[in-house]
Amino acid sequence: MNGGLDAVLRLVRAQAVLVKRFDASLGGLHGVSLADFTLLLRLSEAPGDRMRRVDLAEALGLTASGVTRGLVPLERIGLVRRDPDARDARVAYAALTDTGRERLAEMRATAGRVAEEVFAEPAWTEEDTKLLAGLLGRLGGTGIAGQGPAGS
Amino acid sequence: MNGGLDAVLRLVRAQAVLVKRFDASLGGLHGVSLADFTLLLRLSEAPGDRMRRVDLAEALGLTASGVTRGLVPLERIGLVRRDPDARDARVAYAALTDTGRERLAEMRATAGRVAEEVFAEPAWTEEDTKLLAGLLGRLGGTGIAGQGPAGS
DNA sequence: GACATCTCCTTGACTGCTCAAGCATATGGG
DNA sequence: CCCATATGCTTGAGCAGTCAAGGAGATGTC
Numbered sequence: 001m002n003g004g005l006d007a008v009l010r011l012v013r014a015q016a017v018l019v020k021r022f023d024a025s026l027g028g029l030h031g032v033s034l035a036d037f038t039l040l041l042r043l044s045e046a047p048g049d050r051m052r053r054v055d056l057a058e059a060l061g062l063t064a065s066g067v068t069r070g071l072v073p074l075e076r077i078g079l080v081r082r083d084p085d086a087r088d089a090r091v092a093y094a095a096l097t098d099t100g101r102e103r104l105a106e107m108r109a110t111a112g113r114v115a116e117e118v119f120a121e122p123a124w125t126e127e128d129t130k131l132l133a134g135l136l137g138r139l140g141g142t143g144i145a146g147q148g149p150a151g152s
Numbered sequence: 153m154n155g156g157l158d159a160v161l162r163l164v165r166a167q168a169v170l171v172k173r174f175d176a177s178l179g180g181l182h183g184v185s186l187a188d189f190t191l192l193l194r195l196s197e198a199p200g201d202r203m204r205r206v207d208l209a210e211a212l213g214l215t216a217s218g219v220t221r222g223l224v225p226l227e228r229i230g231l232v233r234r235d236p237d238a239r240d241a242r243v244a245y246a247a248l249t250d251t252g253r254e255r256l257a258e259m260r261a262t263a264g265r266v267a268e269e270v271f272a273e274p275a276w277t278e279e280d281t282k283l284l285a286g287l288l289g290r291l292g293g294t295g296i297a298g299q300g301p302a303g304s
Numbered sequence: 305g306a307c308a309t310c311t312c313c314t315t316g317a318c319t320g321c322t323c324a325a326g327c328a329t330a331t332g333g334g
Numbered sequence: 335c336c337c338a339t340a341t342g343c344t345t346g347a348g349c350a351g352t353c354a355a356g357g358a359g360a361t362g363t364c
Contacts, residue, residue: 003281004267008170009190010288015167016213018160018291035350038161054312061168066351068314090312090359115156118291126155128287133159135284139166139270187320206342218321220344242329242342311360319352330341 011139018118025114030107031077037111039070040079040104043096050083050095067094079103163291170270177266182259183229189263191222192231192256195248202235202247219246231255 022034032040042059043049051059057067071094074080079100083093096104119129174186184192194211195201203211209219223246226232231252235245248256271281 002264002267003278003285004271004276005264007281007285007288008174008267008270009193010285011163011167011170012186012190013213014288014291015163019164022160033350034164038164041161052312061165063352064313065315065353069350088312088360092313112154112157115154115160118160119156124156124290129155129159131283132287133155133162135280135287136159136162136166138276139170185320204342215322216343217323217345221320240330240342244343306364308363309361311358313356313358315354315356317352317354320350322347322349324345324347326343326345328341328343331339332337333339334335334337 021118022111022114025110026107029110030103032074032079032107034111035070036074037104037107039067039074040096040100040107043080043094044101044104048095049101050093052085052091053094054091056094074100173270174263174266177262178259181262182255184226184231184259186263187222188226189256189259191219191226192248192252192259195232195246196253196256200247201253202245204237204243205246206243208246226252 019034022037026032026034026037039056039060042056043051053067053071054064057064060067062070071080071082075082078097081095081097081100083095085091085093171186174189178184178186178189191208191212194208195203205219205223206216209216212219214222223232223234227234230249233247233249233252235247237243237245
């Protein structure tokens with residue numbers, strides 16, 4: 001029996017469940033998907049709240065075209081602005097607008113609440129959650145620093 | 153700081169990476185996606201290697217239409233057969249063919265190998281992998297034995 | 305300064321799923 | 335028996351992503 005394969009299949013399943021749950025809350029309250037939220041969150045972590053679209057793609061694990069398509073609705077509803085680069089006419093930054101920052105704070109609260117619900121359900125301790133995040137960090141390459149649990 | 157939200161975002165990221173990796177190997181060697189493989193695996197776990205399509209959907213966390221669409225190519229390449237029910241003309245079983253069983257064994261070997269690669273990379277112990285699987289089982293509700301509340 | 309080449313980004317065609325609608329069949333109540 | 339309702343499945347439209355192709359601008363070489 002291959003425990004790793006089992007873990008992978010469970011991970012895929014868990015992801016589907018979680019994404020549905022977050023999409024429902026974020027969509028209902030703020031009109032955005034979890035993917036939208038993640039994108040905005042990345043932008044908010046960048047200096048000046050803006051990134052080149054190609055770097056955003058890299059950071060999110062998407063292709064450039066995925067980012068182009070994902071940004072369209074966010075620009076339309078005014079959460080993200082398209083910013084040209086003075087030096088290089090090829091690049092267009094995606095930048096968080098003031099509205100985007102405000103709305104993002106609300107979304108973060110919603111997402112945080114959902115996460116608390118998820119990890120409160122049966123018997124999740126703070127330790128468990130951290131442990132899970134650490135293990136997942138080793139798998140995904142989030143771009144954010146994060147190691148696994150210390151080697152006991 | 154919400155550690156749960158962090159864990160969720162990492163999980164989503166890890167899933168994307170893993171799915172790409174498995175799709176590449178399974179697609180290259182056997183012409184199927186990870187989703188196809190998961191579907192076949194479920195079938196192989198059912199008594200008689202067959203399930204009603206509606207139950208398959210439930211087991212996979214998909215909708216009925218997702219199953220209908222996913223089965224089309226598998227029927228076309230002869231891994232799955234469509235089996236009517238003698239008692240109820242509405243139901244159509246999805247059943248693994250002999251070819252399907254054979255090919256599935258090969259796919260399982262491939263997937264197992266990829267899983268080993270994934271979990272060998274930096275410093276995954278057997279313990280870590282089991283731990284991860286256990287934590288994920290609490291989140292996802294795999295339908296396979298394991299714990300996890302029925303939830304909403 | 306002109307050409308080849310590289311980078312950033314967008315677009316068209318496709319895939320794999322969703323939801324909503326619909327068809328066919330089953331089932332229980334008058 | 336006949337009708338209302340429930341169930342199993344398929345289909346059309348749409349959405350979010352992919353890849354492949356291509357346009358526009360930058361850059362290095364001679």
